[in-house]
Each structure stands twice: as C-alpha cells, then as structure tokens.
Amino acid sequence: MSLHPVPLDRKHFTLKRWRWLILSLGIIALLALLYSRIQSIKENQIMVSEFGIYQGYSPAVYDGYQRTSDFLRLSDGTRLAYDLYLPTKKGVQAGQPLPVLFKYTPYGRAWTVFDKDGNNNLAKLMDIPWYYTPMLKLRARLAPNGAVLDHVWRTKWLGDMLYAGYAAVVVERPGTGASFGQLKFTPELGAKETDEILNWIAVQKWSDGKIGMFGDSIQAQIQFVAASTGNPYLKAILPATTWIDSYSAMMFPGGIQDIAFSNFYVRANQAFDFLATPVDQDKDGTLLAKARAERQNQTLADTVKNVANAPFRDTLTLTGQNFWVDFNTLYPLFERINRAGVPFYLIDGWYDICDRDDFLIYANLQAPKRLLVRPVDHSEIESPGPDVDYGAEVQRWFDYWLKGIDNGIMAEAPIHYFVQGADRSAAWKSAAEWPPKDQELTRYYLAGGKADRSVSVNNGTLALTAPNGASADTMVGTPTVDTYTVDYTTTTGKKPRWSAPADPHKYPNLRANDAKALTYTTLPLEAPLTIAGSPIAHLWLTTSAPDLDVFAYVEEVDPQGNSTYVTEGSLRASLRALSQAPFDALGLPWHNYFQSELNPIPQGEPVELVFDLLPTAWQFAQGKRLRITIAFADAGNFATPVLNPAPTLELLRDAGHPSYVDMPAINNH
Numbered sequence: 001m002s003l004h005p006v007p008l009d010r011k012h013f014t015l016k017r018w019r020w021l022i023l024s025l026g027i028i029a030l031l032a033l034l035y036s037r038i039q040s041i042k043e044n045q046i047m048v049s050e051f052g053i054y055q056g057y058s059p060a061v062y063d064g065y066q067r068t069s070d071f072l073r074l075s076d077g078t079r080l081a082y083d084l085y086l087p088t089k090k091g092v093q094a095g096q097p098l099p100v101l102f103k104y105t106p107y108g109r110a111w112t113v114f115d116k117d118g119n120n121n122l123a124k125l126m127d128i129p130w131y132y133t134p135m136l137k138l139r140a141r142l143a144p145n146g147a148v149l150d151h152v153w154r155t156k157w158l159g160d161m162l163y164a165g166y167a168a169v170v171v172e173r174p175g176t177g178a179s180f181g182q183l184k185f186t187p188e189l190g191a192k193e194t195d196e197i198l199n200w201i202a203v204q205k206w207s208d209g210k211i212g213m214f215g216d217s218i219q220a221q222i223q224f225v226a227a228s229t230g231n232p233y234l235k236a237i238l239p240a241t242t243w244i245d246s247y248s249a250m251m252f253p254g255g256i257q258d259i260a261f262s263n264f265y266v267r268a269n270q271a272f273d274f275l276a277t278p279v280d281q282d283k284d285g286t287l288l289a290k291a292r293a294e295r296q297n298q299t300l301a302d303t304v305k306n307v308a309n310a311p312f313r314d315t316l317t318l319t320g321q322n323f324w325v326d327f328n329t330l331y332p333l334f335e336r337i338n339r340a341g342v343p344f345y346l347i348d349g350w351y352d353i354c355d356r357d358d359f360l361i362y363a364n365l366q367a368p369k370r371l372l373v374r375p376v377d378h379s380e381i382e383s384p385g386p387d388v389d390y391g392a393e394v395q396r397w398f399d400y401w402l403k404g405i406d407n408g409i410m411a412e413a414p415i416h417y418f419v420q421g422a423d424r425s426a427a428w429k430s431a432a433e434w435p436p437k438d439q440e441l442t443r444y445y446l447a448g449g450k451a452d453r454s455v456s457v458n459n460g461t462l463a464l465t466a467p468n469g470a471s472a473d474t475m476v477g478t479p480t481v482d483t484y485t486v487d488y489t490t491t492t493g494k495k496p497r498w499s500a501p502a503d504p505h506k507y508p509n510l511r512a513n514d515a516k517a518l519t520y521t522t523l524p525l526e527a528p529l530t531i532a533g534s535p536i537a538h539l540w541l542t543t544s545a546p547d548l549d550v551f552a553y554v555e556e557v558d559p560q561g562n563s564t565y566v567t568e569g570s571l572r573a574s575l576r577a578l579s580q581a582p583f584d585a586l587g588l589p590w591h592n593y594f595q596s597e598l599n600p601i602p603q604g605e606p607v608e609l610v611f612d613l614l615p616t617a618w619q620f621a622q623g624k625r626l627r628i629t630i631a632f633a634d635a636g637n638f639a640t641p642v643l644n645p646a647p648t649l650e651l652l653r654d655a656g657h658p659s660y661v662d663m664p665a666i667n668n669h
Contacts, residue, residue: 049407051416051428054392057407058399060163062087062094067150069110069279072171074196079291081178081279083109083150085158085168086206097208098167099402100201101158103151103215104194104222108177109170111149111275114140122149124271126379126502148277155214156384157391164395166402167206171197173222175295177276178288182295185327187225194226202233209233210402214394216240216347216381217354217501221330224361227342228333236401238394240347240381244357244364244583246328247313247593253498254570254611255593256549257308257639260498261353265304268502308639312595331583334364343368345397350420350567351377351497351505355614356534356588359434364583368410370397371434373417373617377500387418388428419530420566421556421619429617435533435586435664442665444628446520446539446653448480455561456519458482462628467655480654484632486548486646487516491635492565498637507565510555510629514563517631518651521557524623532617533664534588537569539609539630540657545647546600547574548632549640550609552661555627556620563627569613570638574600576609588612606657613661628661 047056065087071079087094113122113136120133140147151170152159158168174181174193202209211233213223220239227237243249250261278288309315310323317323325332344367348358362371374380374387384390399405413430420427431437447463460482467480490513495506537552550573554566577597581590589610601607620626630651633640653659 049396049409051412051430052388052392054389054396054407057405058164058395058403060160061165062089062163064088064091065152065159065162066093067110067145067152069277070281071279072197072200074193078174078181079179080171080174080181080197081109081291082169082171084206085150085152085162085170087162087165087167094165094167094206097206098165099210099212099398100207101161101166101168101398102197102201102211102213103168103170103219104173104197104213104226105170105215105219106173106176106183106272107219108272108275108277109151109172110277111154112277113147113149113275115274121271121274124274125268155382157382157394160391161395161398164399166398169201176272178278178282178291180291180294187228187327187333190222190225191229194222195229195231198226198229198231198233210235212236212238212398212402214238214240217242217378223344224330224333224337227340227344227367228336230336230340234342236343236345236398238345238347238397241349241352241354241358241378242330242361243328243354244330244360245324247324248591249354249357251307251328252311252313252593253638254549255311255572255575255591256570257311258498258637259639260496260637261501262304262307264499264501269304312593312598314592314594314596330361331364334583338366341367343401345370345372345393347381348373349376349378349381350374350418350616351500352381353378353497353501355497355616356612359615360583360585362415362434363586369414370409371415371417373415375418375420377497377505379500379502379504417532417617419532419617419619421621422530429532436666438667439533439664440667441536441662443660443662444520444522444626446482446628446630446651446659446661448482448653449521454515455521456514456517456629457484458518460518460520462520462522462626467653467658481650481652482518483648483650484518485648486632486643488633488640488642488646489635490516490551490631490633492553492568492637494636496634496637510553510563510565511561513631514555514627514629517629519627519629521627522625524559524625525620526622528622529620529626530618530666531620531664532615532666534586534615535567535569535613535664536589536662537609537611537613537628538661539659540606540652541573541609541649542604542606542652543601543647543649544603545643545649546603547572547641548601548647548649549573549638550611551631551634551638552611552613553627553629553631554613554616554618554661554663555629556618557625557627559623563629566618567614567616569611570634571609571611573607573609574598576607578610606652608657615664626663 065085067083067085069083073079172179175183201207220242223237223239278285313324315323346358346362396407396409400407400409415431417429418427444462447461449459449461452459493508497505551570553568555563557563575593579590579592589612
C-alpha cells in the first residue's frame, strides 16, 4: 500500500501562518514590556548618593501633605503663629513621629495674596509678570485654600521632603505676620526664643525629637544663633547665605550706604505685613488685628530706615550699645557655636549680597560642615536651577543627620563651587579648603594705553610686569597717571546683586558704563583664564577733594567690545585705615569703618586704598579680555555724596605708587 501526501489548501496555510506570527509578536512585545518594567523597578532601587544626585536611600512614602496653623506660647507669654506640615498618604495623616524641619522667620509663614479689594499684595514685594495676577486669582478660586501661598509653594524642595517622611514647622518671629509681641534682634533674645521652640517641637506627638533648621538670609542667621544654645534636639542646620557682619555685607559695603538694598528692604517688609495670614482659629482676623496693634507699627522696615543714622561701625545706640556689633553681627557667637558643634551646610551664591561673608563663616566655624556655592543671587539661593539638583543636596544632608542614613555625604570633599563660563560638564569643582590649593595670586598692574574715549576715559591696559622708574606702562613715554573728573552717572544698572533679595539680578552690558569710567584691559587671552577667590585692589590716587567713593569691577570683554560683569568691590577713601579683623578674615583686608578712624584725603598727597572684591569663580574664554574698571559712583545703588563741581583726581601707576589688582588665578597645569 502506498501513501500519498494530503493535498494542501494554500489559502488555509497562509492564514494560519499569519495568526501564529501575530501571536508570536504579541508575546514578544508583552515580554519586552515586562522586562522594561522590571528593569525600571531595578533602576529605581539602585542606591546612588553623590553631589547633586540622590536615589534609592529615602524614597517618597507619602503622596500629599496637610497644613494647619495655631499659636505656641513662649515662657514670657508671647503668642507666636506657626504652620505645621504633616505628610499624608491617600489623605491619611502620618501616624508616627517624624524628624522635623523648622524655620523661624520674620517674612511670613504663609502669604494671603489678595486683600479684600482684590489687590495683589505679592506685587508689593516683587516684580511679577502681567499674567501672574489672573493665574493667582484662578488658583484662589479653584484650589483648596488657594488664596494662601504656603511654604511648600515658596520652597519647592520642601514638598519632596514631606513626601519622604519629614514634618515641617514654620514659626513667625515676634512682631511679624500673625505673631504677637515686638521684633527685637539681640542675639541673646533670639537664642532664648529658638531654644524654647526647639524644646516645644521635640515633645510634640508628631516629632521624633530630631530637628533640623532651614532658611535663607536672616532666617539663616537665626539658625546659627539657635546653634549657639547647644540645644540637644537641634541635629543639623541648612543656612542659605547670611552675614558675619551686616554693616559691611549689606548696609555699608566699603563704608558706603547701599541704598539699592535698603530701599528694597523697606518696601519688602511693608509688603510682608500686607501678606500676613491669620491662623486657623482666627476666622475673622480679629487676632491678627490685635497682634498688629500690639507691635505699635514697629517693623523691620522702620529698623532699616534708621540705618542711615548709623554710618559707622562704632555708632552707639541711646543705651550705649554698639548699633552694629551688638545687634547685627555673628562673630561674637563663634565660640559658643563651635562649642555646640551643630553640623551645618552653608549655601552661597556668586551674586549674593553676603557672598564674602559665607566664606568667612565657613572658615571660622569648626563643626562638621559643607559649603555649596552656586551661580545665583539672593533671590535664587534656595530655588531649583539648571546648575544643581538643590533638593537632592537638602535631602542628603538631613537624611544623614536626622534619619541616620549613611549616604556618604560626609566622606566627600566639603566644598563644591561652580565656575562660571566653563563648559557645563566641567563647571562644578570640589575643594578641601578655601581658598583652593591650586589658587595662585597673579598681579595685574594698571598701565597706560592708546586713548580711545569710545572705550573709556583713558582706555588703559593691564600689565604683568611692575612699572619701572620711567613709566608705569608698556608704552614708553606715556604718562604715569590717569586724570579723571568724577562722573556721578556711572552705574551697574537697576537690578544689581544689591537689589536682588526677591527679584533676580540682571546686569546690563557694561560697555556704556565703562565709557564714562577708567578701564584697564588685557590683550585677547591666548588661553582660557580661570579665577576662583577674592581679587584684591591696591589703588593710589591724589585729589583735592576731602573724600571719594571708589568702585572697582572685574569684567569680561568680548571681541565686539561688549562687557560682562564678573564681580566688584568698593571703599570710601576716608575709611581706608586697615586693621586686624576680630576673626579669621582669610587674609583679606579688614577695615573697622570707625568714625574715630575717619581720615579725609590729604589735599594733593598720594593715598593708597586697599580693599577686596567679592569672591567669584569665572573662566575667561580664549580670545576674550579681562578688564578692571574703576568708577567713583554707582548711581541708584549707593549713596555717594554729589559734589559740585565734580572733583578731579589722578590715579597713580608709577614705580613708587603702583596701582594693581591681585587676581586669584587657578593653576590648571
């Protein structure tokens, strides 16, 4: 018997084949999706902790938060308003004690944006785009309690910390917001208040007794004051820029009144009062009205208005106390802070008003410490940005000290700073100390050049060799002085660092300003030049005027002549006396700015002015030029007395009176 093959139905075979193919592809796709999901889960479980990167150590275990407000009472009976933030999961509040983040602030624990007439109170504080008001009105109408901007809205990383298992408390200082009492700035009183509040937080049912403090500016200053108490519940602080000495940092840099900052500060603190928010129990605002009445219209704005009456660092109050040292300095507390040893992570910005002071604080305090220097100003110091994941650093810091998570942050280099102008991939540098070990001071002598008044009054050059007996210039036979009549219209613009506590700074092209000043510029650079640290100016001048305000700027000039601001320093000539700083000043010049040391310029006699410029880190690009600009006014920003007629001066640069700037160059070899 023979077997014959069964005839095939070609149509049936083709359909069957396609069905198997489609099924196989579907299975493959499903497996690929499953594999991808598994890999994603694995990747999310990978533990990474390095500068600006944090993953897997302390994941989000909550998905929301709840804010409530009430009063706590100090031992003297003063009622302080506070907001409490507790994390929630699916609407259910955390049921176990948590580590607590604490801010003590005079700037409002929460802001009520619109008044009863619908006016936007936020616009009194800062410049806002035209579309903000309708957006905020829509938020107020649609979101639960949307008329109030709380601290999670204002501090973006705080929400992530709540989700990761932290509680937060924001307390308004006496005489501010909805708190009763009157605001006073004696360090002893601030220490007493923070000590009591820390003790109160530690025993609350939602607190596990481990507390960290955060906040910027005066909110950073109070963290160091709190640290000086040695309170056992304060485990770490995160001060984002503050002063070692508010006289020279903010109010009178170089002994010259900073009106850009003081004018802003007066306006801002008036706005804070408008933005004040009643606590939950104060439904009709009665208690808020009583608190305002109790402070008798005494606000931070009034304090700043009075600083013009204290133009010297040895100014005394009516009670015989030093207006600046006894109330507005940090260094008298250094011994107590060091004894307490509270770990701190200090945040600085290259455009911040307290730029120099943060480095001095870091140098003088010996607790476990870290320093982060960002390319930002005062308004941006705690904000997210393209430079670094700031929230990651915050969480790494508090996880280590409050949760006991060994994430390696304390094994890293203690200082991280951003070099502006460098390629972003290589902009962040680390250092074991400040100034960096690879810093080499390079002396640039102010020298003559070829006159071109479209560039500046003198269009000078910078030389790396000292002037000889015949000439201060590389061009033989040129004069060894630059004669200049003060131009009081020179300015760094309407939004310098000094007016940027709430609004971002924005320097103009300084080309127009340079044309009215004295400039000294290198040839195009043959290779990139990096600086990191504080330039120090030595300037010789003569004049018949009894006094002058001197402003020195470092700038980068492109091939088209456009000039970019890098940093600056200033000094009132009559306050030029050098002295010994009452702390480690990192070798920088120190001026007492005492009225008792006031010394007018001797008519026609050479005087030397020595002062530092604010620290910076900048890479000057190959083909661009380094410029030092010397001006004698910063209109709209500093209160320089206007003399009529404007005085004439001579800036000297001969062998006996060499004017120069020591630049903190970085040796890249």
